[in-house]
Amino acid sequence: MRLVKWTRGTGIRIAALTLVLVMAVVSLLGVFVYSLVDEALRDRVRSRIAEESNRLVLDHDPLNIERLMTAIKQRTREETLRRFAYRLTLQNGQHLAGDTWLEGSSAGWHWQELDKGMDQSISDGHVIIFTQALDPGLMLSIGRDAHWIADVEEELRALFLWALALAVSAALLISLLIRHLIARRLAAVTNTARAIMYGKLTQRIPTTGAGDDFDRIANTLNEMLDRTRALMESLTQVTDDIAHDLRTPLGRLRQKLEQVRDDATLPNRHAVALEQAVCEADGLLGTFTAMLRIAQIDSGARRSDFRPVDVTECARSVCEAYELSAEDTGHKVVGTIGSGVKLSGDRDLLVQMLANLVENAITHTPSGTTIQLSVRQTATGIEVFVADDGPGVPAGEREKIFQRFYRAEASRTTPGTGLGLSLVAAIAKLHGGTITAADNKPGLRVSTLFPTDPHA
Amino acid sequence: MKILVIEDDRDTGAYIKKGLEEAGHVVDLAATGRDGLFLAAGETYDVIVADRRLPGLDGLSIVKTIRGAGVKTPVIFLTTMTGVGDRVAGLEAGADDYLIKPFAFAELLARIHALTRRPPMSAAETVLRVADLEMDLIARKVQRAAREIDLQPREFRLLEFLMRNAGKTVTRTMLLEGVWDFHFDPKTNIVETHISRLRGKVDRGFDCELIETVRGAGYCIRAPR
Secondary structure (H helix, E strand, O other), X not given: OHHHHHHHOHHHHHHHHHHHHHHHHHHHHHHHHHHHHHHHHHHHHHHHHHHHHHHHHHHOOOOOHHHHHHHHHHHHHHOOXXXXXXXXXXXXXXXXEEOOOOOOOOOEEEEEEOOOOOOOOOOOOEEEEEEEEEOOOEEEEEEEEOHHHHHHHHHHHHHHHHHXXXXXXXXXXXXXXXXXXHHHHHHHHHHHHHHHHOOOOOOOOOOOOOOOHHHHHHHHHHHHHHHHHHHHHHHHHHHHHHHHHHHHHHHHHHHHHHHHHOOOOOOHHHHHHHHHHHHHHHXXXXXXXXXXXXXXXXXXXXXXXXXXXXXXXXXXXXXHHHHHHHHHOOOEEEEEEOOOOXXXXXXXXXXXXXXXXXXXXXXXXXXXXXXXXXXXXXXXXXXXXXXXXXXXXXXXXXXXXXXXXXXXXXXXXXOOOOOHHHHHHHHHHHOOOEEEEEEOOOOEEEEEEEEOOOOO | OEEEEEOOOHHHHHHHHHHHHHXXXXXXXXXXHHXXXXXXXXXXXXXXXXXXXXXXXXXXXXXXXHHHOOOOXXXXXXXXXXXXXXXXXXXXXXXXXXXXXXXXXXXXXXXXXXXXXXXXXXXXXXXXXXXXXXXXXXXXXXXXXXXXXXXXXXXXXXXXXXXXXXXXXEEHHHHHHHHHOOOXXXXXXXXXXXXXXXXXXXXXXXXXXXXXXXXXOEEEEOOOO
C-alpha cells in the first residue's frame, strides 16, 4: 500500500525519468568516445605498418624473391626488441621466410590474438597484420604490436564505467532532492486544504518567498481562499442580520402577546386564543432558529471547537431521558450501547442529533413500537443507529426524509417543523459522518457512520 | 433586588424593565454598551442582564471588562443568535447564564432568582432539607418523614436541582440544562414525565405536596405555607 503510493508520486516519476535519461546520454557519449579513440589508435598502427610495407616492397622493386627473403630474415634477426613481425609465403601457404606464427592467408587487415608459447618478442597480446599479395604468387604479411591498444581500451572501459556510476549517483541524488522538494511543497498545500476542510478557515498555504512556480500557485490559491472566505463571511453576516432583524420584531410580537395574555382581567376565551397565538409565534421562531442553526452548522465553523466526546455517554443520557416519556405514548426505547467510544466533536450537537432521531421515531410510529438506539465501534469507524419496528418509510421516500421541510405523506398532520432530520444530517456531516435511511424489516433504520479519523 | 438591564432595543428594554419592576425589583436601563459598562462598573447591582449584541461595545466585551476589574455581579446574557457555540463563548467570557431571545418572561425571572441567591456551596453542606424531606448528598439517600425514598440516579439529580433552588421557580429549560445537560428544545415532554414520576415517589402518600407546578413558568419545591 505504502509502496504503491510512493511509486505513484509525481516526484518519483520525474526522478526515474531523469535517471534513465542521464544513463542513456552517458552511455551514448561513452560509446562515441570509445569508438573514436579506438579508431584513431588503430589508424596510427596501420599507418606505421603501411610505411614499413612500402619500404620493404619498394626497396625491392622490381621484385626479387631472394633479396626479399634475405631482407626479411635480416629484419627478424636484427633486433632483440623488434617492432614488426614479417612473414613471406607462397599463395598456397608454403612458408618462405619470417615468423611462422604470423597469420596472413588472405590479403587485407587482420587482428590476431597471440597464444602463449608463440614468439612473444614483439607483443604479449595482440598484433595488427597487413597482408598483401606480391606479384609472382607471393603473400607478404607485416604485423605490429597492438597490445597497448587493448590496454588503453580496457582503461577507457573502466573509466567509462566509473563515469556512469558517478553520473547515475549524481542524478539519483538530484532527483531524490527534487522529489523531496516537490513532495514538501505539495504536502504544504495538501495540509492546508485538509485543515480548511476541518474548519480552520483562516489557514493559508505557506510561501517560501522565492517567487517560484509553487509560490505563484500558492498565492493564487490563497487569494481564492481569501475571496471565498470573504464571501462566506458576508453570507454569514447577512444570515445573522436576518436573524437579528426578523427575530427581534417576532420576539416583540411574542412579548406583547404574553403581556396581554397575562392580564388577569381578560375573559378566559381570549386568554386561550392568546395562548395559542404565543404558541404559534413560538413555532415560527422555532422553525427560524432551526434553519439558522442548520446554516451555521453547515458552514463548518464549529469544527474549531471540537473536543473528544464520549458518544456512548451521550447515547445513554438520551436513552434514559426518553425512556419515561416514551412509555407515556406506549413506546419502548432500548439502548444497545457499547462503552468508551469517543469521537472528536461537539457534545451539545451530538446529543441533539441522537435526541432528534429518537424523538422522530417516537413521533412517527404508533403506540407499541420499540425504538432501538445503538452505538458501536466497528473496524471502519463508529456506527450510530436508531431503528424502530414501526410502519417504516417507503423506499422512494427514504432518502428525502433528510431534505429541509420534507414531510412524508403519512406524517403531514403530525406537528413539527420538517427540519429535525435535516438538522440531524447537518450535524452528522459536520462530524464527517454519512447518514443513511434503510428498511429495518419492519420499520425504519437511520444509521450514521463516522469513519475513524486518520489524523487522530 | 437592584438589577441593571443593558438592552439596545427600546421595546425589549422597556418590557424587561416593566416586568422586573412588577416583580418588585429596582431596575436601571442602559441603552448602549458604553452606558451599560459605566453603570456596571460604578454602581452595585445584584444582577446584570446584558444583550449579547449591542451597538459600539458588545455584551461579551462588557463582561470581560468588568470581570477584569474584579466586579463579581452575576451576569445573564440575552441573545438573538442561534445559540450554537455562543453559550460556551459567553460562559467563558465570565457570564453566569445565557438566555436566547425571545424568551418567556417567567424564564428570565426564574433565572435571575436562581442566580442571585445561589449561595456559595460550603463544603460542610451535605444535607439539603425542605420541610420533612431530606437529601443526603454524601450517602445519596433521600427520606421523607423518616421514610426512605428510592430514587433513580436521574430522579435524584432532578430532586437535587429543585432542592438547591428551594422556594424558587425553576423552568423547564433550566431543568433540561441543569439535570440533563440538554441545550436544545426537545419536542417531547421529558421534564413533565420525570417530574410526574418524582412526584409519585416524593409526594404521593404524604400529607402535603412539596413539588408545585408554577403555571406558565415551571416548578418549585417549597415547604407548605
